[in-house]
Amino acid sequence: MPFHHVAITTRDLDATHRFYTEAMGFELVKVEAAPTTESGWARHLFYDTGNGELFAVWDIRLERWLDFGLECVRIDHGWCTSIYADDPNGITVEFCTSTRELTHDDRTQAAALFAAAKPPLGVPPEVEFFTAS
Numbered sequence: 001m002p003f004h005h006v007a008i009t010t011r012d013l014d015a016t017h018r019f020y021t022e023a024m025g026f027e028l029v030k031v032e033a034a035p036t037t038e039s040g041w042a043r044h045l046f047y048d049t050g051n052g053e054l055f056a057v058w059d060i061r062l063e064r065w066l067d068f069g070l071e072c073v074r075i076d077h078g079w080c081t082s083i084y085a086d087d088p089n090g091i092t093v094e095f096c097t098s099t100r101e102l103t104h105d106d107r108t109q110a111a112a113l114f115a116a117a118k119p120p121l122g123v124p125p126e127v128e129f130f131t132a133s
Contacts, residue, residue, distance in 0.1 A: 005054035031113035072130040
């Protein structure tokens with residue numbers, strides 16, 4: 001089954017980036033940086049695994065967003081749409097689909113946003129929260 005991307009979070013962005021680019025040979029193709037709840041922010045890095053599917057890393061600077069009792073979050077990133085939910089083990093899972101192809105400009109911007117100690121934040125994405133009935 002093809003997928004858009006699999007995502008993990010990281011505690012050490014530089015070591016994670018080095019591992020996935022140098023050891024695994026993945027190319028950094030897209031980075032998004034946006035504000036999250038309250039004063040938090042997050043950086044979401046996307047690596048091309050070489051077959052058109054992506055591997056993503058979350059550099060999250062906020063309290064866990066589903067702690068608010070929310071059971072599902074949908075985010076329109078502008079180039080892909082994601083649904084986040086907790087699985088039965090309490091692991092947050094992201095399901096994502098592309099809405100456009102990545103470009104050379106995306107790759108150039110990804111390198112700049114990765115290198116920034118505190119990247120300039122983009123426009124917050126459209127976010128919808130859902131609770132179970």
